Amino acid sequence: MEGSAIAQFIPLILIFAIMYFLLIRPQQKKLKDHQKMVQSLRRGDQVVTQGGLIGKVVKVKENNELDVELAEGVKVRVVQNTVAQVLSKTEPANTDA
Numbered sequence: 001m002e003g004s005a006i007a008q009f010i011p012l013i014l015i016f017a018i019m020y021f022l023l024i025r026p027q028q029k030k031l032k033d034h035q036k037m038v039q040s041l042r043r044g045d046q047v048v049t050q051g052g053l054i055g056k057v058v059k060v061k062e063n064n065e066l067d068v069e070l071a072e073g074v075k076v077r078v079v080q081n082t083v084a085q086v087l088s089k090t091e092p093a094n095t096d097a
Helices: 002-039
Strands: 046-049 054-061 065-071 074-079 083-088
């Protein structure tokens, strides 16, 4: 009797394990990669926001905000987490001189 009770839970355990490795784990990795990308944003990076706007980071502010220049003289303030993609990175300043 006890063996059949354990046998009934084996499919549920297998389904949960498959769901974890196919859905939950990749989503957590994607979220971690996005957070790393957002934290490494610097002045001069060309970015795409989730709204589809392409611009250049002018200033990284406190409170997770960025000033992004969309065109010459047109600046908007966006939340860092709304950056979907970094098109081009600027090289870090060389402080060895």
